[in-house]
Amino acid sequence: xxxxxxxxxxxxxxxxxxxxxxxxxxxxxxxxxxxxxxxxxxxxxxxxxxxxxxxxxxxxxxxxxxxxxxxxxxxxxxxxxxxxxxxxxxxxxxxxxxxxxxxxxxxxxxxxxxxxxxxxxxxxxxxxxxxxxxxxxxxxxxxxxxxxxxxxxxxxxxxxxxxxxxxxxxxxxxxxxxxxxxxxxxxxxxxxxxxxxxxxxxxxxxxxxxxxxxxxxxxxxxxxxxxxxxxxxxxxxxxxxxxxxxxxxxxxxxxxxxxxxxxxxxxxxxxxxxxxxxxxxxxxxxxxxxxxx
Amino acid sequence: xxxxxxxxxxxxxxxxxxxxxxxxxxxxxxxxxxxxxxxxxxxxxxxxxxxxxxxxxxxxxxxxxxxxxxxxxxxxxxxxxxxxxxxxxxxxxxxxxxxxxxxxxxxxxxxxxxxxxxxxxxxxxxxxxxxxxxxxxxxxxxxxxxxxxxxxxxxxxxxxxxxxxxxxxxxxxxxxxxxxxxxxxxxxxxxxxxxxxxxxxxxxxxxxxxxxxxxxxxxxxxxxx
Numbered sequence: 001x002x003x004x005x006x007x008x009x010x011x012x013x014x015x016x017x018x019x020x021x022x023x024x025x026x027x028x029x030x031x032x033x034x035x036x037x038x039x040x041x042x043x044x045x046x047x048x049x050x051x052x053x054x055x056x057x058x059x060x061x062x063x064x065x066x067x068x069x070x071x072x073x074x075x076x077x078x079x080x081x082x083x084x085x086x087x088x089x090x091x092x093x094x095x096x097x098x099x100x101x102x103x104x105x106x107x108x109x110x111x112x113x114x115x116x117x118x119x120x121x122x123x124x125x126x127x128x129x130x131x132x133x134x135x136x137x138x139x140x141x142x143x144x145x146x147x148x149x150x151x152x153x154x155x156x157x158x159x160x161x162x163x164x165x166x167x168x169x170x171x172x173x174x175x176x177x178x179x180x181x182x183x184x185x186x187x188x189x190x191x192x193x194x195x196x197x198x199x200x201x202x203x204x205x206x207x208x209x210x211x212x213x214x215x216x217x218x219x220x221x222x223x224x225x226x227x228x229x230x231x232x233x234x235x236x237x238x239x240x241x242x243x244x245x246x247x248x249x250x251x252x253x254x255x256x257x258x259x260x261x262x263x264x265x266x267x268x269x270x271x272x273x274x275x276x277x278x279x280x281x282x283x284x285x286x287x288x289x290x291x292x293x
Numbered sequence: 294x295x296x297x298x299x300x301x302x303x304x305x306x307x308x309x310x311x312x313x314x315x316x317x318x319x320x321x322x323x324x325x326x327x328x329x330x331x332x333x334x335x336x337x338x339x340x341x342x343x344x345x346x347x348x349x350x351x352x353x354x355x356x357x358x359x360x361x362x363x364x365x366x367x368x369x370x371x372x373x374x375x376x377x378x379x380x381x382x383x384x385x386x387x388x389x390x391x392x393x394x395x396x397x398x399x400x401x402x403x404x405x406x407x408x409x410x411x412x413x414x415x416x417x418x419x420x421x422x423x424x425x426x427x428x429x430x431x432x433x434x435x436x437x438x439x440x441x442x443x444x445x446x447x448x449x450x451x452x453x454x455x456x457x458x459x460x461x462x463x464x465x466x467x468x469x470x471x472x473x474x475x476x477x478x479x480x481x482x483x484x485x486x487x488x489x490x491x492x493x494x495x496x497x498x499x500x501x502x503x504x505x506x507x508x509x510x511x512x513x514x515x516x517x518x
Contacts, residue, residue, distance in 0.1 A: 014299065018337040058338055127504035145505045175501075198395060198437045200301055200406050211501035235301060235404065242297025271300040271342045 010268035013236075013247045017270045022057030031062040031093055034266070038258035041071055043163040044078050045255045045282040049262035053232055054273035065230050065275035066096040068104045072111045072160075079107045079117075081126075081158040082277045084178060084230040086206045088153075094137060095130050095152030099207050102129030103158035117160060119173045119213050126156055127208040145208050153206035157228055161220070161281050168283050170226055171217040176204045178277075179234040182218060183225040186249040188240030191216040200235070220283050225252050232276035236269055244269065252280050298404035303342050304360065304394055306387070306440070310414035312351040312378040318448045319372050322413055326369045333363050340364050342406075344398065348390075350383035351376035360394055378414070380423030388430045391438040408440040416446050416454035431460055 008019055025031055035050040052063035064085035072079055081103040085092025106125040110117040134140070134148030157180060159172025172180055174192060181188040195201060205211050220226060227248070229237070236244045244267075251264040265278045307329075309322055326347070333340045340363050347357040349372050357370040387410065395405050433439045444458035446467040459465035 017341065055338060121508065124504060124508045128507055131504065132507075143507070145503050149503060198399070198405070200404050202407060205501050208504045209501040210504055236298065238297035238404075240297065242299075245297055269300075271302065271338075273338055 008268075010266050011247075011264065013267045013269045014243050015270045016268035017054050017273060018058070019268070020058065022052070023060035025052075025056070025062035026060050027062040027093065029062075029094070033057070033063065034262050035063075035067060036258040036262035037067075037069060038255070038261065039071075040255075040284060041076060041078065041163075043076055043284050044161055044168060045284055046078055046080075047255055047258060047261040047280045048080070048278070049258070049265045050082070050277040051232075051262060051266045051275065053275040054268070056275060058273075062093045063275050064092040064096055065232065065277040066093070066100050067277045067279060068100040069279060070104055070108065072108055075111050075115060075162055077111060077160045077162040078281060079104050079111070079160045080228065080279055080281075081107075081156060082178065082228055082230055082279055083157075084155045084176065084232070084275065084277070086153040086155070086204060089149075089151055091134070091137060091152040092154060094133060095148075095154035095207070098129045098133040098152070099126045099154045099156045100158075102126045103156060107158065107160055111160075117171065119171075119215050120210075122158060123156070123173060123175060123207075123210050123213050126158070127210050130154065130208045148208050149206075153208070155204060155206050155230070157230075159217070159228070161226060164219075166219055168220040168226075168281075169217065170220060171215055172228070173213045173215055175209075175211060175213070176206050177201070177234065178228075178230040179237070180216065180226070180228045181237075181240070182220070183227050183249060183252055184221075184223055186246070188227070188237065188245055188249070190239070191218065194239070220281075222283065222285070224283065226279075226281040227252065228279040230275065230277040232272070232274035233265070233278050235274065236272040255280070255282055297402075299402040301342065301404040301406065302344050302398055303406045304344050304346065304391070304398065304408040306346045306348060306390075306408060306410045308348050308350060308383060308387070308410055308412040308414075309357075309372045310351070310378060310412075311349040311355075311372050311374055312376055313374055314378060314415055314417055315374065315448055318415070319374050322447070323369075323371050326372075330363055330366070330369050337364075344394075346390075346394070347372075348383065348387070349373065350379065350386075352379050352382075354383050354386040360398070378418045380418040381420075381426050384423055384426035384430045387440075388426070388436055391436070391440060395438045408438060410440045410442045412442055412444045412458055413447055414444070414455075414458070415448040416444075416451035416458070417449070418454070427458075 033052045037048040050065045050067045067082040069080040081100040083096035083099045085096040103126040106122040107117045131143045131145045131148040134151050135143050155176025157174045162169045180191040344360040349355045431439050442460045443464040444455045446455040456465045
């Protein structure tokens with residue numbers, strides 16, 4: 001029996017990319033190919049996946065995206081963060097993880113204090129976490145923000161969805177690229193203005209730098225899905241009018257099991273080989289036959 | 294940005310100096326281009342992203358290949374020795390060419406990265422008239438498609454000119470032999486296309502500030518290490 005045939009088994013969207021067994025990631029810290037998560041509160045259903053891109057699988061680099069999603073029981077909020085480590089920085093994967101955990105911790109802390117998130121503070125804390133993490137990893141005596149920027153810069157989208165009488169309220173902020181959309185009836189309505197550049201940008205704003213932070217959001221109505229993704233999703237999705245939009249709209253129509261969700265995110269489409277992170281949140285329709293306590 | 298792109302492409306241009314001062318090095322360059330073709334064919338993910346053009350220049354500019362998908366190309370066209378070296382002509386041509394090429398790729402439904410230009414020359418232009426068209430070409434305000442230029446000096450090289458041609462110091466190379474040129478370009482090309490390197494926006498007006506002090510009440514969320 002031969003084991004040499006390609007087995008990755010991704011779903012092709014349009015022309016698929018190359019099919020191959022990934023090379024191991026050459027990182028001193030173990031970092032798995034995929035993170036998959038999913039759970040539901042009384043009001044919201046959450047699915048999350050961060051997937052190593054085909055380029056990093058081919059080159060033997062680790063997944064540089066990361067994500068986190070947690071529940072705040074008192075307010076019923078789902079708090080989330082997704083991050084895309086800047087590939088020119090060698091420890092980008094650590095920056096992405098540090099930024100996500102710090103953002104989520106800071107949002108929870110604000111919700112505990114007075115029931116709201118102060119987004120400029122959240123972003124500042126995430127930035128400082130990247131600086132402190134770089135100091136730990138490099139064994140520095142004192143924090144060095146410029147060195148941290150060279151070692152582990154990362155983008156970040158962080159936010160929350162809070163159940164309210166008028167429907168789940170979304171608030172989120174972005175540093176760098178990636179996007180957030182409300183998916184409704186197969187169409188993607190973007191929460192961030194698209195970049196008006198003729199070329200795909202190669203420079204990105206990233207922590208530990210912080211721009212002026214602008215909060216986006218809205219209220220989810222029945223049939224809406226909040227979709228948040230790193231650039232690995234935003235780039236192939238574009239304005240949602242093409243094959244990737246149609247594919248994701250179909251796969252996100254209902255919440256699927258987390259491993260299926262992650263497999264869906266790991267679609268194969270030629271030239272789109274960046275790490276991908278996708279978070280999806282559905283308002284929960286409770287039926288009379290729902291057996292959850 | 295393209296609405297919903299079919300693919301994201303990197304236009305790559307080889308600008309080859311075909312002037313008579315390049316002499317025997319053209320044979321090496323031709324061999325080098327063949328090696329580049331081989332190397333890219335062995336890197337399927339890189340090859341998928343590249344659209345390859347070869348421009349020969351001397352007194353005038355001759356398009357030898359335009360926006361080719363190398364996976365569907367049997368062999369590359371050869372370079373032909375002739376005339377004297379006119380940089381001004383090729384930089385002016387390139388500025389229009391990039392605008393037209395990027396436009397046509399976007400019309401076909403592709404998203405496009407900033408073009409990469411590999412300029413192969415002995416760095417001995419006829420005159421200095423090239424400086425103005427060069428500056429216009431690389432000025433991102435007047436040329437939105439302004440390329441990254443990687444300059445390779447071959448033959449009797451004027452290194453100072455090679456340095457002026459490259460858009461960053463680390464993009465300037467002097468080749469010891471034609472074979473080096475081929476593998477050097479191939480390595481550079483695949484590195485460029487494996488993952489288009491993202492860099493941090495740190496300079497220029499409106500650059501975001503670097504956080505340099507600990508916020509009040511900050512607690513480490515995790516120790517990753």
